[in-house]
Amino acid sequence: MSDSPLLELKGVSKNFGAVQALYKVDFKVHAGQVMALVGDNGAGKSTLIKGIAGIYPYDEGQVTFDGKDVSINSPRDCAELGIEIVYQDLALADNLDVVNNMFLGREKTQRFGVLDENGMEQAAKETLESLSVTTIRSVRQAVAGLSGGQRQAIAVAKAVMWNSKLVILDEPTAALGVAQTRQVLNLVRRLADRGLAVILITHNLHDIFEVADKVTVLRLGQNVGEYSPKTTTQQEIVHAITAGEMTHVPGMQEEA
Amino acid sequence: MATQSTTSTNSGTTQSLGDYIKSRMIRIRSGDLGSFPIIIGLIIIAIIFGTLSEGIFFYERNFVNLLLQMAGLTAIATGIVFVLLIAEIDLSVAYVSAVGGVFTTLMLRQEAANWPWWLAIGVALIITTLIGLLHGVIVTKAKVPSFVVTLAGLLAWSGVVLIMTTRFSTAGTIVIQDKVVLGIANSYLPMMWSWILAAVVIVIFTAMQFSQRASMLRQNLMVKPMAILLMQIVGLAVLLLGVVWYSNKDRGVPVAAIIVLFFLLLWSFVATRTRFGRYVYAVGGNPEAARRAGIDVDRIRIAVFMISGFMAGVGGIILSSRLRSVDTNVGGGNLLLNAIAAAVIGGTSLFGGSGRVSSALLGALVIASVENGMGLLGLASGTKFVVNGLVLLAAVLIDSFSRRSRENSGLA
Ligand SMILES: Nc1ncnc2c1ncn2[C@@H]1O[C@H](COP(=O)(O)OP(=O)(O)OP(=O)(O)O)[C@@H](O)[C@H]1O
Ligand SMILES: [Mg+2]
Numbered sequence: 001m002s003d004s005p006l007l008e009l010k011g012v013s014k015n016f017g018a019v020q021a022l023y024k025v026d027f028k029v030h031a032g033q034v035m036a037l038v039g040d041n042g043a044g045k046s047t048l049i050k051g052i053a054g055i056y057p058y059d060e061g062q063v064t065f066d067g068k069d070v071s072i073n074s075p076r077d078c079a080e081l082g083i084e085i086v087y088q089d090l091a092l093a094d095n096l097d098v099v100n101n102m103f104l105g106r107e108k109t110q111r112f113g114v115l116d117e118n119g120m121e122q123a124a125k126e127t128l129e130s131l132s133v134t135t136i137r138s139v140r141q142a143v144a145g146l147s148g149g150q151r152q153a154i155a156v157a158k159a160v161m162w163n164s165k166l167v168i169l170d171e172p173t174a175a176l177g178v179a180q181t182r183q184v185l186n187l188v189r190r191l192a193d194r195g196l197a198v199i200l201i202t203h204n205l206h207d208i209f210e211v212a213d214k215v216t217v218l219r220l221g222q223n224v225g226e227y228s229p230k231t232t233t234q235q236e237i238v239h240a241i242t243a244g245e246m247t248h249v250p251g252m253q254e255e256a
Numbered sequence: 257m258a259t260q261s262t263t264s265t266n267s268g269t270t271q272s273l274g275d276y277i278k279s280r281m282i283r284i285r286s287g288d289l290g291s292f293p294i295i296i297g298l299i300i301i302a303i304i305f306g307t308l309s310e311g312i313f314f315y316e317r318n319f320v321n322l323l324l325q326m327a328g329l330t331a332i333a334t335g336i337v338f339v340l341l342i343a344e345i346d347l348s349v350a351y352v353s354a355v356g357g358v359f360t361t362l363m364l365r366q367e368a369a370n371w372p373w374w375l376a377i378g379v380a381l382i383i384t385t386l387i388g389l390l391h392g393v394i395v396t397k398a399k400v401p402s403f404v405v406t407l408a409g410l411l412a413w414s415g416v417v418l419i420m421t422t423r424f425s426t427a428g429t430i431v432i433q434d435k436v437v438l439g440i441a442n443s444y445l446p447m448m449w450s451w452i453l454a455a456v457v458i459v460i461f462t463a464m465q466f467s468q469r470a471s472m473l474r475q476n477l478m479v480k481p482m483a484i485l486l487m488q489i490v491g492l493a494v495l496l497l498g499v500v501w502y503s504n505k506d507r508g509v510p511v512a513a514i515i516v517l518f519f520l521l522l523w524s525f526v527a528t529r530t531r532f533g534r535y536v537y538a539v540g541g542n543p544e545a546a547r548r549a550g551i552d553v554d555r556i557r558i559a560v561f562m563i564s565g566f567m568a569g570v571g572g573i574i575l576s577s578r579l580r581s582v583d584t585n586v587g588g589g590n591l592l593l594n595a596i597a598a599a600v601i602g603g604t605s606l607f608g609g610s611g612r613v614s615s616a617l618l619g620a621l622v623i624a625s626v627e628n629g630m631g632l633l634g635l636a637s638g639t640k641f642v643v644n645g646l647v648l649l650a651a652v653l654i655d656s657f658s659r660r661s662r663e664n665s666g667l668a
Pocket of ligand 1: 016019020021039040041042043044045046047048
């Protein structure tokens with residue numbers, strides 16, 4: 001784990017009309033680290049991620065990536081920095097096979113713009129193998145036939161194939177059974193072990209204690225603390241989520 | 257579900273024949289029927305009409321007629337396949353094809369524009385492509401369902417056709433005056449050339465298959481069994497040489513058939529081997545996934561409507577050439593429904609994202625065979641419509657059935 005964070009947010013805020021979704025949030029994640037992001041419904045987790053994704057840029061605050069100040073104003077900016085986001089709905093094209101999904105939008109081509117199917121198939125297989133994803137029988141089968149965990153694995157593999165430095169997963173285990181949750185969490189751990197930074201949004205405390213190195217708790221749009229699962233109990237985190245101390249009372253105007 | 261299996265590490269090997277057949281059987285049982293139902297359907301159609309017509313259905317002369325009958329329809333249906341792949345519909349194709357045919361015919365009139373054939377055809381195809389562009393832009397930018405936009409197009413373009421045909425002829429019939437354009441559907445490839453062409457296609461196919469196989473083996477990927485590969489090559493050779501041989505016993509292979517074959521190969525290539533084709537399937541399968549992958553979904557949609565307009569133009573010119581003239585009825589009748597039915601019968605799903613360009617050919621073959629057979633039997637138009645309807649219904653039922661069983665087997 002390096003000393004300076006890969007991604008650092010300083011005092012980011014975001015308003016949707018009268019709703020203050022984020023208020024002066026500080027947040028950071030290091031390379032090789034799994035950072036869990038937790039909080040009750042409406043706490044602002046998705047809004048925080050959408051700011052990093054460039055979907056809803058922050059109103060104020062500073063974003064530093066890899067030591068440089070950056071401004072992310074579109075999903076393209078985000079991808080160019082090496083940030084990949086796996087949304088909860090995954091958005092895979094069911095009618096395409098595993099390889100085609102992993103390369104969608106970034107297909108390899110040969111002469112005359114002809115798709116390099118073999119090159120893509122090989123790269124997809126290598127990526128899946130390097131992540132020890134062993135449950136996918138054939139990379140040439142349509143993703144429609146895959147289970148939730150396998151689909152999640154493909155979405156993650158797709159994200160890491162592009163030399164990303166930071167992978168953000170929005171509730172990757174929400175719809176999965178016990179065995180598949182375990183597979184996905186193992187995969188998350190392997191990403192971090194390969195030196196990537198991972199942000200894991202989850203409502204499941206068990207996930208956190210299983211893979212996360214650090215936990216950031218959001219409450220009503222504010223960061224109420226960063227914890228280390230090793231030295232914290234579940235109760236403490238639950239307490240932070242439901243009653244964490246806030247610097248700013250929502251609904252009150254801040255004094256200048 | 258596949259929990260115990262592993263990522264194929266048996267790299268760079270040939271799949272055994274048994275495994276190949278087994279994986280095929282799994283796909284068929286799970287509802288992925290491929291071209292299987294349609295081949296059965298064609299055999300049934302051939303038996304029924306062959307028997308009822310006392311063999312006339314199989315005459316060489318009738319076979320060449322069949323090729324001519326299906327050429328224009330196949331071209332139009334090819335555009336429809338693309339539209340269905342992105343889960344849209346184009347109801348305007350029949351009258352857009354008529355615009356293409358009528359415009360070409362008018363520009364060839366010696367007493368008026370007297371354009372050379374290539375200019376008339378070229379401009380006609382540009383116009384029908386621009387019509388597709390217009391439909392596509394309205395669908396994507398104004399976010400009006402393609403069903404409505406192209407329904408409006410159906411009405412408007414039928415009006416345009418009527419205006420164009422009646423303006424230049426009181427009778428509403430305009431005869432094509434150019435030899436080349438007439439030749440499209442009324443001339444035949446010299447026998448020698450048709451053999452050479454068939455041989456060239458077979459050689460190219462074989463060479464591509466083997467170089468593909470070699471490169472897959474080099475990259476440690478699994479290839480299909482040699483026996484299957486050889487069977488496919490022999491199958492293609494028998495089919496092509498059979499068609500050439502049978503046609504040559506009569507007038508020969510129609511030029512229109514060659515033109516349509518060219519476009520089928522071209523669009524198959526585009527659909528399966530290029531980025532654009534891949535994006536068409538992605539947009540049809542999950543537009544949101546396509547958008548997030550950085551694909552300009554609207555651009556793809558517009559381009560697909562342009563392909564539909566272009567292929568309608570091609571089909572319209574072939575159809576006019578076949579009739580040697582255009583009249584006020586051009587584009588009417590059941591041309592639209594036949595074109596959509598051809599794509600669906602051929603196996604292109606109405607739900608988007610699944611289908612092949614070749615389904616236009618297979619579907620048009622079914623429809624043209626049924627129409628041809630009923631024509632031979634001299635059935636009344638009422639009966640013909642009923643039969644056509646039943647054929648379409650059967651095809652849609654097979655589509656929805658195979659979709660459902662894919663869902664049940666977890667493969668949808
Ligand atoms: N596009 C938007 N327009 C208006 N308000 C929004 C918008 N997006 C989010 N909000 C508001 O911002 C606040 C934070 O929402 P956010 O989606 O970030 O919460 P969350 O922590 O992701 O919750 P959940 O666990 O339910 O996903 C909520 O009050 C929400 O209503
Ligand atoms: Mg959320």
